[in-house]
Amino acid sequence: MPHKNLENLRSQRWFAADTMRAFAHRQRAQQMGMAREQFLGKPVIAVINTWSDLSPCHAHLRERATQVKAGIIAAGGCPVELPAMSLGEVMVKPTTMMYRNFLAMECEELLRSLPIDGAVLMGGCDKTTPGLLMGAISVDLPIIFCPAGPMLNDRWRGQTVGAGTHTKIFWDDYQAGEINQAEWQSLESRMTRSPGTCNTMGTASTMTLIAEAMGLSLPGAASIPAMDAAHSRLAWQCGHNSVDLVWRDRRPSQFLTRASFLNGLVTWMAAGGSTNAAIHVLAIAKRAGIDLTLAEMDGIARKIPLLVNIFPCGEYLMEDFYYAGGLPALMTRLTDHLDLSAQNMMGQTIGEIISTAKVTDEKVIRPLDKRVSPLPTLAVIFGNLCPDGAVIKPFAFSEKFLHHRGRAVVFDSNEHMLNQINDPALNISENDVLVLRQAGPVGAPGMPEWGALPLPKKLLQQGVRDMLRLSDARMSGTHFGSCILHIAPEAAVGGTLALVRTGDEIEFDYSMRSLKLLLSQDELSQRRKDWKTPPPIYARGYGKIYLNEVEQANLGADFRSLTGTAPTPEPPIY
Ligand code: FES
Numbered sequence: 001m002p003h004k005n006l007e008n009l010r011s012q013r014w015f016a017a018d019t020m021r022a023f024a025h026r027q028r029a030q031q032m033g034m035a036r037e038q039f040l041g042k043p044v045i046a047v048i049n050t051w052s053d054l055s056p057c058h059a060h061l062r063e064r065a066t067q068v069k070a071g072i073i074a075a076g077g078c079p080v081e082l083p084a085m086s087l088g089e090v091m092v093k094p095t096t097m098m099y100r101n102f103l104a105m106e107c108e109e110l111l112r113s114l115p116i117d118g119a120v121l122m123g124g125c126d127k128t129t130p131g132l133l134m135g136a137i138s139v140d141l142p143i144i145f146c147p148a149g150p151m152l153n154d155r156w157r158g159q160t161v162g163a164g165t166h167t168k169i170f171w172d173d174y175q176a177g178e179i180n181q182a183e184w185q186s187l188e189s190r191m192t193r194s195p196g197t198c199n200t201m202g203t204a205s206t207m208t209l210i211a212e213a214m215g216l217s218l219p220g221a222a223s224i225p226a227m228d229a230a231h232s233r234l235a236w237q238c239g240h241n242s243v244d245l246v247w248r249d250r251r252p253s254q255f256l257t258r259a260s261f262l263n264g265l266v267t268w269m270a271a272g273g274s275t276n277a278a279i280h281v282l283a284i285a286k287r288a289g290i291d292l293t294l295a296e297m298d299g300i301a302r303k304i305p306l307l308v309n310i311f312p313c314g315e316y317l318m319e320d321f322y323y324a325g326g327l328p329a330l331m332t333r334l335t336d337h338l339d340l341s342a343q344n345m346m347g348q349t350i351g352e353i354i355s356t357a358k359v360t361d362e363k364v365i366r367p368l369d370k371r372v373s374p375l376p377t378l379a380v381i382f383g384n385l386c387p388d389g390a391v392i393k394p395f396a397f398s399e400k401f402l403h404h405r406g407r408a409v410v411f412d413s414n415e416h417m418l419n420q421i422n423d424p425a426l427n428i429s430e431n432d433v434l435v436l437r438q439a440g441p442v443g444a445p446g447m448p449e450w451g452a453l454p455l456p457k458k459l460l461q462q463g464v465r466d467m468l469r470l471s472d473a474r475m476s477g478t479h480f481g482s483c484i485l486h487i488a489p490e491a492a493v494g495g496t497l498a499l500v501r502t503g504d505e506i507e508f509d510y511s512m513r514s515l516k517l518l519l520s521q522d523e524l525s526q527r528r529k530d531w532k533t534p535p536p537i538y539a540r541g542y543g544k545i546y547l548n549e550v551e552q553a554n555l556g557a558d559f560r561s562l563t564g565t566a567p568t569p570e571p572p573i574y
Contacts (some may be wrong), residue, residue: 003247003248003249004043004117004246004247004248004249009041009044009117009246010115010141010570011039011042011043011044011078011116011117012041012115014573015029015039015040015115016040016041017573021573021574022573025115026039026040034078038078039078042076042077042078043076043077043078043117043118043243043246043247044077044078044080044115044116044117045077045078045079045080045116045117045118045119045120045242045243045246046080046081046082046110046111046114046116046118046119046120047065047068047079047080047081047082047119047120047122047239048082048084048107048110048111048119048121048122048123048132048136049061049062049065049081049082049083049084049122050083050084050085050086050087050103050122050123050125050128050132051065051083051086051122052083052088054086054088054091055086055087055088055125056088056090056091056192057088057089057124057125057148057151057195057196057197057204057226058088058122058123058124058195059195060148060195060196060226060227060231061122061148064122064146064148064231064232064235065081065235067232067233067235067236067239068120068122068146068235068236068238068239069081069239070236070239071235071236071237071238071240071241071242072120072239072240072242072243073239074236074239074240075239075241075242075243075244076243077117077118077239077242077243077246079239080114080116082110082114084103084107084110084132085099085102085103085106085131086128087099087100087103087125087126087127087128087131088125089125089126089127089198089203089204094444094445094446095444095447095448095449096125096127097441097446097447097449097474097557098445098446098447098543098546099127099131099446100127100130100131100134100280100283101131101134101546101549101550101557101558101559101562102131102542103127103128103131103132103135104130104131104132104134104135104138104558104562105135105559105562106135107121107131107132107134107135107136108134108135108136108138108139108562109135110135111135111136111141112139112568112570112571113571116141117141117142117246118141118142118242118243118245118246119136119141119142119143119144119242120143120144120145120146120238120239120242121133121136121143121144122146122148123145123147123148124147124149124196124197124204124208125148125197125204126197126203126204126207126276126477127203127280128148129147129204129207129208129211129280130207130280130283130284132145133145133211133216133284133287134283134284134287134558134562136252137252137256137284137287137288138287138562138565138568140251140252140253141251142242142246142248142249142250142251142345143216143242143245143252143345144216144218144238144241144242144245144345145208145211145216145217145221146217146221146234146238147197147208147211147212147217147221147222147224148195148196148197148204148208148226149223149224149225149226149227149228149231150196150197150198150199150205150225150226150317150318150319150322151163151192151193151194151195151196151197151198151199151225152193152194152196152225152226152227153193153199153317153319153320154190154191154192154193154199156187156190156191160311160315160316160317161190161191162191162198162199162200162310162311162312162317162478163191163192163198163199163200163202163478164191164198164200164202164312164476164477164478165200165202165311165312165478165479165480166191166311167187167191167478168452168476168478168479168480170184172455172460172465175454175457175460176460176461176463177461194226194227195226195227196225196226196227197226198477198478199317199319200310200311200312200317200318200477200478201271201272201273201274201308201310201311201312201313201314201318201477201478202274202312202476202478203274203276203277203280203476203477203478204477205222205271205273205310205318205477206268206271206273206274206276206277206477207274207276207280208222209222209223209267209268209271209273209327210264210265210268210273210277210280210281211264212267213260213263213264213266213267213327213331213350214256214260214261214263214264215256215342215343215344215345216252216256216344216345217344218234218237218238218241218344218346219327219328219344219348219353220326220327220328221234221238222326222327223318223321223322223326223327224322224326225318225319225322228322241345241346244346245345248347250345250347252288252345253288255342255343255344255345255347256288256290257290257342258290258291259339259341259342260339260342261281261284261285261288261290261292262300263338263339263342263350264281265296265297265300266300266304266334266337266338267327267330267334268281268377268378269300269301269304269306269376269377269378270304270306270307270308270333270377271306271307271308271310271330271377272306272308272310272312272313272314272372272373272377272395273377273477274393274476274477275391275392275393275475275477275485275486276474276475276476276477278294278297278380278391278486278553279447279474279486279553279556279557280556281297282294282554282555282556283556283557283558283563284556286555286556286558286563286564287558287562287563287564287565288565289564289565294389294391294554295380295389297380298378298379298380298513301377301378301379301380302376303337304334304337304376304377305368305371306371306372306373306375306376306377306395307330307333307334307365307367307368307371307372308321308330308364308365308366308372309363309364309365309366309372310364311478312396312477312479312480313372313373313395313396313480314372315363316363316364320361320364321364321365323360323361323364324359324360324361324362324363324364324365325357325358325359325360325361325365326357328353328354328357329354329358329359329360329365330359330365331350331353331354331357332354332357332358332359333359333365333367333368335354338350340354372395373394373395375394375395375397376394377393377394378391378392378393378394379391379392379394379510379513380513381484381508381513381514381515382513382514382515383514383516384496384515384516384517384524385470385487385496385497385500385506385517386484386487386488386496386497386515387488387489387496388488388489388552388554389486389488389554390470390484390485390486390487390488391484391485391486392483392484392485392510393480393483396479396480396481396482396483397481397482397510398466398481398482401466401467401468401482401508402508402510402511403508403509403510403511404431404433404468404507404508405505405506405507405508405518406431406432406433406468406505406506407431407432407433407503407505407506408432408433408435408500408501408502408504408505409426409432409433409435409502410435410437410500410501410502410504411434411435411436411437411453412437412438413436413437413438413439414436414439414444414448414450414473417434417436417450417453417454418454421453421454421455421456421457422456422457422458424458426456426458428456428459429459430459430462430464430467431467432467433467433468433469433470433506434453434455434467434468434469434470435469435470435471435497435500435506436450436451436453436469436470436472436473437471437472437490437492437497437498437500438472438491438492438534439451439471439472439473439490440472440473440487440488440490440491440492440493440495440552440553441490441550441551441552441553441557442490442492442493442547443472443490443491443492443493443534444473445492445537445538445543445546445547445550446546447472447473447486447553447557448473449474449475449479450471450473450474451469451471451473451474451475451483451485451486452469452475452476452479452480452483453469453471453483455467466481466482467482468482468506468508469481469482469484470483470484470485470487470497470506470508470515471483471484471485471487472486472487472488472490472491472492472495472497472553473486474486474553484508486553486554487515487553488552488553488554489552490552490553492533492534493533493552494528494531494533496517496524498531499519499527499528499531500517501527504517504518504519505517505518506518545559546559549561549562551563
């Protein structure tokens, strides 16, 4: 394995030479109060921190960064903290997904443009994990991902309640009149009890588990609660180990193989993770030069039992998963499906990592013969409505909708849907199919989590709690319901979804993985001729760049010019 020495440390290109420019770099470092000995001849480690005052899941990361830095200093490195775009999932509009690629670009260019030898990436709230990893993998410097950790468990009236999942449940109950105004208001301070990422198996937990399974985090990291003292120790370890990685020149390209990605997919399926992972894993894989497809994900999902009993599919929360042994323990149940020779960033194999792991609570991490659901975590659907694919979370479906034929009720945008859905005059029954379009990567834009369309209030009051819904949007990993998501191509680029009209018949067949708009080819062709491309929403700025660059969901929704592994030159120092 290649090793670094002082002369070929990347940072020393900035600091070490006897030139006027290097003099200026040393001078400016000292302007910040750094002694020469702090940065000269030492690996400079970036602590990329997605903390902000509007990112509640990362509220503790500024404090944790001090521990990361302490670890770096203890190992003989020089820490530099670099703030990066903080994507607080709930606060950012129109959706954090619109800015995932922005964060990826920011992370990549921070690492490339500055005197950095390696990095600790601090994130966890949904898009921050893929955003940071996509950017850092494209630069290919030694990295460790330090997950923010899940927030603490909460209870309400004796019942375990989880972030996101119970918000949706209680909202439907409130709409149906089963929760009163005072109770609804009191719930504002519940379910999100501490800093940390959603404690359910939402996108954050799914992506941090996948990152760990791929070897990008230290063993066990993903499940350590944000407020546990072990999380501070994890932060220190990330900093400490990052220096070693630099001296060993241990970059993602040296251990991130196809097997690493497949291990990530196996973990996702066993954990009952979010459908959002389909997009993010595809995007990360393309940055690493690994070919993956939606169809392959379906094949893996069919084989892997759902074992993790956490909301929204189960009964427990991430803190319980930590007590049950975390990811290494889960992996002991999956040895027939994992490549145990795959390595993490430190060079440990998965086999070595799990050799001492043990499941300590079988209610949370189930044995193979007691899977949480007979249905898998993911299914990939094709058909004339989604020729490039769509995804569903089968275990979250009502059984009666796994094979369903119904009348479409179409909404042309989220705004249209919100204006119409509770109109008492809306002609709708529980067996109709709710259709939302203009909610994809280009159409919304940014592909927000609008895919769990709200049910009409009048049906909620009749006791209806699920309907078949389909869209080109995403759905929060914390939610559930009979929702067909990520339809590709999306309506805004002329996908068949753009041609559906209220009253059309739609047929979904889970066992065939098929979604059809039951119209003749002639009728579809005529409608296609009449269809016009909607005008772009953004005429300038990041929005315009995004619209010009973003790919469809089945390809990972990255920017076309950011995918792939074509080399980017190091910046000249002069
Ligand atoms: Fe941050 Fe759910 S809102 S992880």
